[in-house]
Each structure stands twice: as C-alpha cells, then as structure tokens.
Amino acid sequence: MSRVLSEQAVADFRTKLCRVAARRFAEFGYAGVTLRALSDELGCSRTTPYRYFRDKADILGAVRTQGFRRLAEAEEAAVRAEPDPLLRLQAVGRAYLRFAGEEPDNYRLMFEVPEKFSPAPTAELRAEVQRSQRPLIESVQAAVEAGLIHGSPTTLTHLLWAALHGVASLHLAEKLTSGRTFEELSEAMVTLIARQMQSASNERPSPNERSPDKES
C-alpha cells in the first residue's frame, strides 16, 4: 500500500472546510457557499472537497450536524445545572433560544433550506438531531412524573419544541417587528410555558391525548 491520508488529516480538512462554509453562509448567505469559493479560500482546487464529501449537500449536512451537536451540548449543560423539574424545563428552553439567538446562521441552516440537503440525511446527522431532542423529552418526562403536567410526553415535547422553534424561527425570518427584543420575547415564552405547567398541575384532566370534539 502506498501512503494513505491519515484519519487526522481527513478530519482536519473536513472541519476546516465546514468552518469556511459556515462562515461564508453567515456572511453571504447560501449563494455565497460555492465549491469554487470554499476551495479558493482553502487554497485548494475546486474539486478537492469531493475527496472528503460526496456532495455539496453533504458539506452542508456536516455543518448542520455540528450545529445540532452544539445545540444538544447547550441543552445538556442546562439540564445538568438544574435539578428542579420546573426550573429545568425553563432552563432547557432558555438554552435552546439562547443558542438560536447567538448562532442565528447556524440555526437557520439547521432548519431552513431543506431542499439543498441530501434527501437521505447522514446517520450521524440524524443521531445529533435526536440527541438535541432528548433533553427536551427528558425534561418533559420529569415534569410529568412530578405531576406538573399531564398527557403524552411525546406530544407535550413536540408542543414545547414547537413553541421554542416558533419564536426562534419567526425571529430569524425577521417577522417579529415589535419593540420587544428577541431575548425579551424568549423570556416571555419561557415564562408562559412555566405558568402553563403551574396551572395544569392544579387540575385533573389531561390537556390533550384526545382531540376534543368542540364545535362553535
């Protein structure tokens, strides 16, 4: 066998290219992420990235993977720091929204422009996506077990996630043009979630599980 690219060298090039791609996306948007530009900035030829990634979509997928990993780490840190169920759920929510606020371009890349990604995401990406959901799920489960809320943990997690993602997404789409800053709105949403649980803990029926047949 002849000389082969060391694992380290492969990883180095991959991370370096991901960093450049992320930076260019943040600066010039998706249109600025072009194989030629990335390669120029890295000092290699246009098709060299094809040794390390299958596609352009594959490159973006790697950036997304890193994004979900950092989001998961932020959530996990929040979970570790807060044992109380109610406060933990708030802390996870805050960590989620803080991530979206601090790394807006990463968050955008993670959730938007879906067609630019390969239809079959990497196993690694799917794993990180799941990992980023776990702190939410576990926090909700803990809250359910503590009697703070009632209902299916999965459904409740989805609702929680939707509330958080909605705030982040609308903010990034610049649809929230009130006087409130993103941080204020984030805190308002977290507070609202906490109040929801405090009030739900005083009542018996589960808030979902069956779609009510309520007509006008």
Place this chain on the structure above:
Amino acid sequence: MSRVLSEQAVADFRTKLCRVAARRFAEFGYAGVTLRALSDELGCSRTTPYRYFRDKADILGAVRTQGFRRLAEAEEAAVRAEPDPLLRLQAVGRAYLRFAGEEPDNYRLMFEVPEKFSPAPTAELRAEVQRSQRPLIESVQAAVEAGLIHGSPTTLTHLLWAALHGVASLHLAEKLTSGRTFEELSEAMVTLIARQMQSASNERPSPNERSPDKES
C-alpha cells in the same frame, strides 16, 4: 400610441405564471422552479417572464403574496364565523394551522428560503403579510379586553403566532415523527392555548411585560 398590453392580459399572464411556478415548486422543490421550465410549460420563450416580472425573485415574491393573501382570507373567515373571544382565538389558530396543513408547499415558500427572495419585498407583499397578522392581533386584543389574558397584545400575539408557526414549521420540516398526526398536534396546541387563557383569566398578575428575575 400604439397597441399596449391590456391590463387583463398582463394580469392573466402573471397569474398563469404564478400558478405554474407554485405547481412546479410543489412537485420538484425550488430546484424545479427555473425560468426555462416555467416558460416551456407556458409555451413562451425563456425571457418572456422578464416583461412581467423584474426577477426570478420577483416571481417567487408574487407567489408568496398570493399565499399570504389566502392565509389572511382563511383567518378572516374564521374570525367572522365566531364572535366569542375565546372560541374565536381558537378558531383563528385552527384556520392558521389548517392552511399550513392543506397548502404545505405554499406555507413553506412563504416562510422559508429567504435568500431566494428580493431583499426589498414588494409593498403588496408586506401589506398581505400584515393583513395575515391582523386577525391574530385583533383576536388577542379582544381576549385581553374580555379579561381572558393580561399583557401586551403585541407580545402576546407574537407568542401565539410563534406557537402556531412552530407547529406548522416543524411539521413541514418533518421533524415531528411521533404517532400523532399533524391535525392532532394542531388541536393539542389550540387546546393548550385555550387552557392557558382560561387559567390566566383567574389570576391577577400579567404573564409577561417584565422579564422575571428568577434565579435557580
């Protein structure tokens, strides 16, 4: 003066092109919306659309405008049909989510792929976006006046919108892979919003307005 394109003919071509663009977007994604393909499907030459639209971005902008208009109309119909403040708010939320569920590609186009649109949106588009917000704002305001919730109507509207958009957006991104259907999750969210208000109406302090200084 010589013959000039009649208003009707211009409008016809524009709407026809928008319809084709929307259909191709739904079928092939953004990559399927190409001036060549649109023109072929319309039986004209590649650059003919440039007589009726400034840009490709302008075409997508027109499709988006129509989408926001239909969303606004659906919301307004829901408002008209339901006078009771609480039920009206639920009805608007249901109409919003039903629209997202029934026209997923339109909704996606309205809120995603922001870089593909002109940085300065048309006045018409901005008007329709605002129009689609008004039923939410007015429903929230009515609920505030009825004493169902307390707080800044703008902030509360943003939170409501975020909750709705979050459900729709995560669903369209295919991130919600639980057993629940989109309809069930929508109803769960609407129910949760209603419960939030019912519980809030029994208490005095406003749920936001000031970010609470709660520490662990």
Place this chain on the structure above:
DNA sequence: GACGGTAGATTGACACTGTCAAATGACGTT
C-alpha cells in the same frame, strides 16, 4: 538509488442556470 504503482489533487469539459443585448416579429397609426 532508480522505478513503478497508486492515492490524491488538478485541469478540462459538460449541462445547466439567471440575466442582459441585440435581433426579430407583428400590430395600430398615419
């Protein structure tokens, strides 16, 4: 130490895109 094979990088080429300039076409007016 020279050589050959091969992994890795490069260049060339292709089909495709959005968009502009110039050329073509057709119609109402004089």
Place this chain on the structure above:
DNA sequence: AACGTCATTTGACAGTGTCAATCTACCGTC
C-alpha cells in the same frame, strides 16, 4: 403602403455543480 413601437425571441455570457481524464508526488520494492 410604409412607419414606428411594443412584445417576443434568439444569442451570448458569466457562473454553478459535477464527472472524466490527466497530472503529481509519494510509497514500497528491486
């Protein structure tokens, strides 16, 4: 009947992602 003008078409260009063929430099072997 000829003109002028608007609508449309064609030609062209820069730029894209990606594949094939080429080149380069290193390794193990003699």
